[in-house]
Amino acid sequence: MVRTVSHGSSFGICFMHILCRYRLISSNAGEEWVSMLCELRLLRCQSKGADIPSGGAAFRPDRRPSTPLRGVGLIRAVTAKERGYRLQTRGQGLTIELQRTNTVKHQSEKPIAPDSIQGEVDATRGGAMFLARIVAELGMPSEPPAVLIGSGQNSVAYQLGGRILRLPRHAGAERDLVREASTLRAVRPLLPVSVPDLEVRRIGGQLISLHAKIPGEPLSDLAGLTIGARKALAVDLAAFLQALHSVPIDRLEAGPAEAPSSEWHRLLAQCEDVAFPLLSPDVVTGLRTRFSDFLATCDALPQCLIHGDFGTGNILVDRVRLSGVIDFSGCGPGDPAYDFASLAAGLGDGFVDLVLEYLPADTAARERMSFYRMTFPLLDILYGVENRDPETIHAGVRAFAA
Template identity: 30%
Template sequence: MDFPGGWDSAATLVDGRWVERRPRRPEVAARLRAEVRLMPWLAPRLPLPVPVPHVLSEIPLVVRHEIVPGEPLTQADSDAGHRLGVFLRALHDAPRDEALRHGIPSAEEAAEEHAATIDRFRTEVVPMLPTARRPAAVALLGATRELSGDTLVHGDLGPEHVLADENGLTGVIDFGDTHLGDAAIDLAWALYGTPRTFADAVATAYDVTGGQRERALRWHQLGPWHEVTHGLDTADPDTVRSGLDGVVTRLTEQ
């Protein structure tokens, strides 16, 4: 059984128990190997189940982990928000020096990659936006180019990576973008893409600061820009259009 395709890895369910992942592009292989080193150390520190992969095959690269139960979150209530806030606090409190020793990208590497991404957005995405929206878009890119930090973050937290069943949250998956960076990146969807009761519960459990809340909005506004460039990379005009619609919509959010 194949799961719906992720941007970086192809995933297959084997024997109803194991998830096997294969990189879609050569550069993704390094991320998968970093997960293999990181997750056995990180998982016991977290209050929700997460994947703990191991290498099944080197050539071609295949990693395997036991399936984390649940489905992508749809009932974003206050209890789920509280549990996610507690989870994020535990993740962000993990010692960064030990995380580095387990192979994740450093804060400097992550900041360099982020700056390059912002430059690509400016070059390729801004010209595709309605003329009236371009000044706000350029201002957003200027305000976010230097966003960085030294906190261990998930890096791609959204409803498709937060799992739940009828009893509440069951786990968090897809740690391929984990790095040392700005904690607010993990708060973006949780605070600005969810119902108020959920967002408030996350903020209370995590003890969100005013600065984190402000930066989380900027990360939230950047989200659809990645969809645009992914659509460009895969020659998918529908994804490009969807991403551009999202960029325009979120530019007006405060």
């Protein structure tokens, strides 16, 4: 199915939501039109030579936010292209086609040998031949084949036997990888579980990192865990967070830090431009009030070393016990409540209450956790618009419709 439409606007987006709300069109149809209108906003800016409306510095690919605003640098294994969307412009960006293709295949469903990467590493420097060269220079056998385990706007990750290889896509991601390796060297001796020991080197102009695969699998949910097993896992997670949050900030190599409110003001500005037009006026009013209340006090909040992306995908378990934690790219000074908010987003408030039984947390910290969780679907919307990912946009919008 191919549809051609002319430039939309925030009014058009809101109008489609009204049609859905009063059931004048189906929600699925409305969401698809909203996606197209979001795409049009991007294409309109591009056709005029303007910046994509992801706004301020927090979402530029060549810069990491100093405050850990999650949702942008995450590896997403399924891209909009892989979901079957093809976008084309006509007439100097004045029209757009959105075509849903028939075949959608997840890239990580099959192992990818070094001689058949099918362009995934082309975004770095050299494609399949270059990956084969990396494998050879590392002195690793070509069998078993490399398996693509993650691909996103910042990096590509492969499993090579018992090791994990990451290839940053751009200069900003390279800087983040070097910083992550430095952070891990500083915190590893002080943590109670395994974390990656990154070997960072350059091969053929491409920065890479390599580390041993940590035993365990990502903690997807709590299904099947007994009450005793949940308590044991809660004890493990509490011990890890207490150890991490106790690491002196001055152990990290860091430049001058800006006030947290600066980063949150930029996020609010981006939401005003991109996310809020997709939400109902009542929801937007409530969000602005919560941002205002938070911004009034955020510069005085407690600061410690936090993980910055303590979600289920970065928590590894082996036989229902915590075996390791990965992805420290967002690690830095921040509010400890942010890590608990990330944990609650994946495993629920009830489980986080269980974790907090073993840690001190006052009422104010719980209120901040609620605020941070509110921002996660906003980050999804911003990520989805910036990366032309309708499914992620829909997930963010639906979170505020519940």
